[in-house]
Amino acid sequence: MTRAAETRHARPTPAGRPFARDGDLMITLKGLTKRYGDTTAVDDLSVEIRPGRVTGFLGPNGAGKSTTLRMIVGHDRPTAGAALINGVPYAALRYPLREVGALLDAKALHPARSARHHLRVMARSNGIPRRRVDEVIGMVGLERVAARRAGTFSLGMSQRLGIAGALLGDPEICVFDEPVNGLDLEGVRWVRGLARSLAAEGRTVLISSHLLSEMQLTAGHLVVLGRGRLIADEPIETIVATGAAAVVRVRGPEPGGLTALECRFRAAGRTVERSAASTLTVYGATVEEAGDVAHEMGVRLHELRAVTSSLEDAYLRLTTGRAEYTTALPQDGAGAGGRGER
Amino acid sequence: MTAETGTPARGGRQPALGPPVGGGLAGALGAEWLKLWTVRSTWLCLLAAVALQTAYSVIVGVAGRSQGEGAAADAANMTPPETAVGGTLYMSQFALVAPAVLSIAGEYATGSVGTTLLCVPVRGRMLAAKSLVVSLVLFAVGAALAPLGMLMAVVTMGGEGARTGSGDVIAHALAIGAYLALVSVLVIGLGAVMRSTAGTLTAAVVVLLVVPVGLMLPKADALVGVANLLPGPAGLHLMYGTTGPYGRGVALALLAAWAGLAHAAGHLALRRRDV
Numbered sequence: 001m002t003r004a005a006e007t008r009h010a011r012p013t014p015a016g017r018p019f020a021r022d023g024d025l026m027i028t029l030k031g032l033t034k035r036y037g038d039t040t041a042v043d044d045l046s047v048e049i050r051p052g053r054v055t056g057f058l059g060p061n062g063a064g065k066s067t068t069l070r071m072i073v074g075h076d077r078p079t080a081g082a083a084l085i086n087g088v089p090y091a092a093l094r095y096p097l098r099e100v101g102a103l104l105d106a107k108a109l110h111p112a113r114s115a116r117h118h119l120r121v122m123a124r125s126n127g128i129p130r131r132r133v134d135e136v137i138g139m140v141g142l143e144r145v146a147a148r149r150a151g152t153f154s155l156g157m158s159q160r161l162g163i164a165g166a167l168l169g170d171p172e173i174c175v176f177d178e179p180v181n182g183l184d185l186e187g188v189r190w191v192r193g194l195a196r197s198l199a200a201e202g203r204t205v206l207i208s209s210h211l212l213s214e215m216q217l218t219a220g221h222l223v224v225l226g227r228g229r230l231i232a233d234e235p236i237e238t239i240v241a242t243g244a245a246a247v248v249r250v251r252g253p254e255p256g257g258l259t260a261l262e263c264r265f266r267a268a269g270r271t272v273e274r275s276a277a278s279t280l281t282v283y284g285a286t287v288e289e290a291g292d293v294a295h296e297m298g299v300r301l302h303e304l305r306a307v308t309s310s311l312e313d314a315y316l317r318l319t320t321g322r323a324e325y326t327t328a329l330p331q332d333g334a335g336a337g338g339r340g341e342r
Numbered sequence: 343m344t345a346e347t348g349t350p351a352r353g354g355r356q357p358a359l360g361p362p363v364g365g366g367l368a369g370a371l372g373a374e375w376l377k378l379w380t381v382r383s384t385w386l387c388l389l390a391a392v393a394l395q396t397a398y399s400v401i402v403g404v405a406g407r408s409q410g411e412g413a414a415a416d417a418a419n420m421t422p423p424e425t426a427v428g429g430t431l432y433m434s435q436f437a438l439v440a441p442a443v444l445s446i447a448g449e450y451a452t453g454s455v456g457t458t459l460l461c462v463p464v465r466g467r468m469l470a471a472k473s474l475v476v477s478l479v480l481f482a483v484g485a486a487l488a489p490l491g492m493l494m495a496v497v498t499m500g501g502e503g504a505r506t507g508s509g510d511v512i513a514h515a516l517a518i519g520a521y522l523a524l525v526s527v528l529v530i531g532l533g534a535v536m537r538s539t540a541g542t543l544t545a546a547v548v549v550l551l552v553v554p555v556g557l558m559l560p561k562a563d564a565l566v567g568v569a570n571l572l573p574g575p576a577g578l579h580l581m582y583g584t585t586g587p588y589g590r591g592v593a594l595a596l597l598a599a600w601a602g603l604a605h606a607a608g609h610l611a612l613r614r615r616d617v
Contacts, residue, residue: 074463075456075617091463095362108456110381110448117380118457125373125461127364135358165457170358201355 026050026204027072027173031081034067034228041067043228044081049206051172054199056219056236057208060319063225065208066104069177073102085173097126101166102175106158106182111151115142115161118150122165136164155182163191173204180214192218216240216311226319240314247307248290250280257299264293281307370462370471377445378475384441391437391487398429399491403498421506422499423514426491427581430518434487435525439546442476442526446533446608447542456617465612473530473605477523485519513583513590520594521577525550527601528573534608550574573600 027049034042042064049055059065070076072083074090085093085100093099109118119133137146140160145153153161159182166174176195180188195218199205209215215222215236222239224232232239252258255277265272265282273281282290287306294301364372378384402425420428430438449455462468492511532549533542550573557569569575570587573596579586580593588596 070617073460075459077616091465093463095365096463097461098359098362102460104460105453105456108453110377110452110454112381112383113377114380117376121373121376121380122457122461124376125365125369127362127369128359132359 026086027175027206028084028087029068029072029081030084032068032071032078032083033080034064034071034076035079040228042071042078042225045225045228045230046081047223047230047233049204049223050221051204052199052202053220054195054205054207054218055221055223056215057206057223057225058210058212058215058315059225059231061210062227063319064228065225066177068225069102069104069175069206069208072175073100073104075104095126095169097122097128097169097171099169099171100173100175101169101171102177103159103162103166103179104175104177106155106162109150109153109158109161112149114147115150115153115164116146118161119165119168122168126169128169132168132170136167139167140164156184156187159183160187163194171203173206174198175206177208178210179207180209180211188214212310212312212315224315224318231318236311239318240311246284246286248282248285248287249303249305249307250282250290250294250301251278251303252294252299252301253278254300257294257297260297261290261294261299264297265290367467367471370467371475373458373461374445374471374475378441378479381444383444387437387440388483391434391483392490394433394437395426395429395487395491396494398433399425399494400498402428403495403500406495406499420495421510422492422495423488423506423510424582425495426488426514427518429491430484430487430522431578431581435522438480438483438522439525439529442480442529443533443539443542443546445472445476446530447537447539450537451539459617466609469530469534469605469609469612473527476530477526480526481519481523483519484522485515488515488518514581517581517583517590517594521581521597524594524597524601525573525577528604531601531604531606531608535604535611550577571596573597576600 029045029047029049032042032045033040045064045068057065057069067076068083071078072085072090082089090096090100113121116133116137119136120130122128123130123133137143140163142157142160142164145157150158150161159179163176163179166176174195176191179191179195183191192214195205195207199220207215207218219236221235222232223230224239250258250261258274258278258280262272262274262280265285270285271283273283275281287304291301291304294304402420406420449458458468459465462471489511492506492514528549529542529546532545536542536545554569554572554574557565557572567587570579575586576593576596579588580590580597583590586593
């Protein structure tokens with residue numbers, strides 16, 4: 001192996017830090033707290049964002065997500081606790097862009113500077129070669145507008161430019177705040193694919209978003225905040241499963257038999273919905289229970305399944321009463337109909 | 343302060359970039375240099391400065407020529423170096439300090455300060471790099487504009503007016519360059535404290551103009567003495583060389599001290615505040 005190749009493939013031990021292991025490639029929040037006067041924006045947040053998966057950062061408005069991300073990259077100073085990148089604060093990184101790629105505000109641009117020059121400035125600051133600028137411009141699809149002034153960009157184009165800037169240093173850790181904001185469907189799918197491929201390469205990916213449906217398709221792990229506090233830090237399947245109440249759908253060809261089932265469940269204190277002559281929805285029962293009861297009563301069934309709750313249901317259940325800013329307007333029912341939970 | 347980390351960690355996959363180079367202060371300086379020259383406003387301000395400097399010299403030159411026969415006329419008695427100083431002081435310095443103000447306050451106004459601090463998170467380094475690049479550029483520009491102004495003065499006066507030696511030309515040119523450089527450091531320091539363009543300009547005008555003029559109005563010796571210690575008058579005396587109660591050396595030291603103070607204030611403000 002040539003010396004150059006050796007340098008490329010070797011894992012260098014950074015001076016002054018413990019030997020880099022895979023476990024080091026993460027963001028660590030330890031007792032992170034941020035107070036503005038009387039308001040506590042982030043309250044004693046302790047969590048590890050690990051590599052190899054997309055971590056979704058969720059929470060209602062005012063939950064402290066943006067404040068946390070700003071503390072991770074050193075824009076705001078914590079009142080207490082620490083936000084560490086691979087064990088050190090952001091400001092202690094010698095080549096910050098090569099370790100962390102952050103997209104916090106797509107509009108943090110000088111409007112009179114061209115997109116290419118914007119990226120060149122970033123690259124120059126961290127010793128990143130010029131060819132990399134054209135590479136990332138190609139990656140995000142801005143080749144045709146790279147020489148245009150950034151002030152003429154639409155929100156979607158600015159987002160792409162921001163992502164280009166985040167990827168400039170080929171960082172191990174990616175932090176994106178609302179990356180799909182302003183993107184069309186093609187752009188949304190592209191970001192989804194990008195996030196997942198970055199995570200598949202073993203990087204640490206943290207995405208903050210309001211779009212639950214998008215988060216469900218992108219994230220493998222969720223960190224949920226409410227009023228500055230950690231509410232959940234779990235794989236997405238766990239959150240969806242535990243957030244879901246047990247709901248069973250039963251369908252059969254015997255209306256009489258289903259009526260009998262209905263009465264039986266009602267008598268046991270379960271809520272039952274008769275959506276059609278042939279369909280029952282039972283709340284608070286498991287598939288096993290319903291199947292056994294139907295068998296016992298001799299009712300013929302053609303369909304017996306658990307109704308999976310969506311992430312939206314689980315999220316609402318988790319964050320009920322934890323929203324900082326709520327409206328006084330009545331909510332649409334999330335599934336069970338009627339007024340939503342508040 | 344924690345020691346800086348060296349090379350970045352690798353996840354074991356094929357890296358897209360070679361081993362890290364640059365960065366640190368060198369990277370910050372390079373980035374600030376690029377920032378300055380990749381916005382149209384810098385070029386426009388330089389163009390305006392050349393036009394203003396030339397215009398002043400031409401006006402003075404023409405006035406001097408027509409006054410030439412009269413006694414003790416202001417314009418005719420102005421040497422070319424003095425004309426160059428006047429051109430900078432009354433005209434071109436405003437066009438030249440503008441890029442300095444924009445380099446700091448403009449970043450806050452556009453929000454690009456966020457990106458800057460992602461790239462160079464050590465705030466003292468960021469401010470130092472910005473101040474160094476802008477001040478060196480303005481030194482060079484100011485020192486180059488001075489002989490241009492003097493030449494235009496000589497040409498338009500057509501032989502009338504006081505003579506001047508080459509030593510004088512160089513001394514004035516360097517003094518003008520130093521004035522602009524130090525004023526830009528001062529203004530950038532103020533900008534880091536005020537953060538808005540209007541605030542920075544107001545602070546600069548108050549510090550450099552309003553306070554000294556106010557102190558000198560009553561023509562009380564004590565107040566004039568105090569005023570001469572302030573950066574505006576010190577800069578004036580630095581450029582002219584003969585107008586003040588002290589020589590160029592002291593004037594330079596005074597102006598540098600004020601610039602250093604403003605820079606320290608900006609540094610402190612940057613370090614303590616959230617972005």
